[in-house]
Amino acid sequence: MSVAKPGANILVIAGNIQTVPIGYISSCFSVKNGTPRQPAICGPSRAELQIQLSVFNNPEHALVGLEQYSHVWIIFLFHKNGHLRYKAKVRPPRLNGQRVGVYSTRSPHRPNALGLTLAKLDKIQGDTLHLSDIDMIAGTPVLDIKPYIPEYDSPDTRRSYEEDSEPCNSNTDQMNEDKRNLTNLPEGSDIDVQLNTEDRGAANDYVGNLLPEEKTNTNATGSSHISAQFSLSKDLSNVLEEVKAFVNQDVFLSSESKNRGSDSPKTKPPLLEVDHPCYGEEAYTTIAGWIREPPVASLDVRFSLHAERELAEFIPAHLSGLSESHRPRFKFLRSTEEAVAAIRGVLSADPRSVYRRTRCKDKLFFFTLDTADITCWFGQGFAEVLQVKPVEPHIASV
Numbered sequence: 148m149s150v151a152k153p154g155a156n157i158l159v160i161a162g163n164i165q166t167v168p169i170g171y172i173s174s175c176f177s178v179k180n181g182t183p184r185q186p187a188i189c190g191p192s193r194a195e196l197q198i199q200l201s202v203f204n205n206p207e208h209a210l211v212g213l214e215q216y217s218h219v220w221i222i223f224l225f226h227k228n229g230h231l232r233y234k235a236k237v238r239p240p241r242l243n244g245q246r247v248g249v250y251s252t253r254s255p256h257r258p259n260a261l262g263l264t265l266a267k268l269d270k271i272q273g274d275t276l277h278l279s280d281i282d283m284i285a286g287t288p289v290l291d292i293k294p295y296i297p298e299y300d301s302p303d304t305r306r307s308y309e310e311d312s313e314p315c316n317s318n319t320d321q322m323n324e325d326k327r328n329l330t331n332l333p334e335g336s337d338i339d340v341q342l343n344t345e346d347r348g349a350a351n352d353y354v355g356n357l358l359p360e361e362k363t364n365t366n367a368t369g370s371s372h373i374s375a376q377f378s379l380s381k382d383l384s385n386v387l388e389e390v391k392a393f394v395n396q397d398v399f400l401s402s403e404s405k406n407r408g409s410d411s412p413k414t415k416p417p418l419l420e421v422d423h424p425c426y427g428e429e430a431y432t433t434i435a436g437w438i439r440e441p442p443v444a445s446l447d448v449r450f451s452l453h454a455e456r457e458l459a460e461f462i463p464a465h466l467s468g469l470s471e472s473h474r475p476r477f478k479f480l481r482s483t484e485e486a487v488a489a490i491r492g493v494l495s496a497d498p499r500s501v502y503r504r505t506r507c508k509d510k511l512f513f514f515t516l517d518t519a520d521i522t523c524w525f526g527q528g529f530a531e532v533l534q535v536k537p538v539e540p541h542i543a544s545v
């Protein structure tokens with residue numbers, strides 16, 4: 148087992164974390180000089196990333212579903228840092244000589260030379276991602292790709308998402324309402340009708356006449372994926388009937404209508420969109436429909452009286468100076484309400500694996516939160532907390 152040396156670009160550390168590049172950037176920038184310092188600076192900066200055959204037998208399979216997202220996080224190595232040194236304080240060029248802590252900056256010169264770029268995903272062709280808005284030089288080793296999901300990645304959006312998703316049913320109602328509003332469908336309209344492949348093809352042809360950017364992509368599994376782009380500024384009422392045929396496609400559900408914070412790519416109301424706009428066209432984000440409307444329902448969370456009493460016994464973290472030494476103490480949670488909210492959060496999202504959900508659904512479920520060991524069980528549409536015990540001291544101190 149080797150241990151990472153300061154500045155080393157190889158991530159092999161105690162605990163056997165091994166990392167291999169999944170591909171290498173081929174970009175319009177060949178040297179560091181002149182490469183944008185951040186992705187948003189130079190929109191038309193383009194790159195391609197081909198997933199290595201050495202990582203997956205069928206690299207294109209690893210990209211299935213990613214086409215529904217407009218933006219991706221690229222995690223990469225600054226492999227051309229040159230001198231492998233780093234300092235606790237750096238001088239960002241835009242601070243014009245002033246020194247600040249390396250972790251308050253995006254400096255490439257850091258103990259683990261990892262870069263993080265939010266790139267625009269223009270399209271996917273087989274095993275290759277076509278990106279724009281990048282700040283990486285050609286040859287940059289890429290370690291990972293993750294979809295950009297404002298609901299998870301942008302604090303502003305996360306807040307409104309949490310508000311939206313409670314309760315779960317009203318979220319669905321709201322989405323249906325949104326869909327109706329966008330298409331002027333009367334309330335109670337059958338908005339869940341599914342189109343078969345032939346229907347989609349026909350509808351696609353028709354809308355294609357109206358919408359110049361409409362395209363049919365073939366995804367990695369060879370199945371046909373319809374996408375279309377149109378501007379909301381067009382009079383939607385003229386194309387309602389045609390658009391109605393598209394309402395239930397996944398890609399439609401994947402777009403968002405909320406206004407996002409300034410750090411996030413701007414968002415627009417739902418569009419039928421997969422092949423994303425080019426430089427100069429308005430930027431927005433799209434995500435997979437199942438993120439906002441997952442096929443797994445969120446659960447109602449209950450506490451048994453016994454569990455409620457046990458939880459109330461815990462002393463909140465900031466009151467840990469109190470002398471009641473016999474009572475268990477939280478290390479992080481600051482009140483019983485916070486603990487209840489945390490437990491609700493964990494359980495309402497159903498933390499069980501698919502295996503446990505299907506094969507062991509009658510089994511008790513255990514998890515640890517702060518210094519509490521929690522026991523619960525799951526029924527149809529709910530989770531009930533049965534017991535809240537202090538963790539064993541030797542586990543709590545780990």
Ligand SMILES: C[S@@+](CC[C@H](N)C(=O)[O-])C[C@H]1O[C@@H](n2cnc3c(N)ncnc32)[C@H](O)[C@@H]1O
Nearest residue numbers: 179182183184225226227253262263283284287
């Ligand atoms: C300031 S960094 C920011 C990168 C990323 N957005 C981040 O925040 O981690 C961007 C600069 O890193 C440099 N750079 C890009 N690719 C590199 C690589 N493979 N090795 C070393 N430096 C690189 C370029 O000079 C570019 O202007």
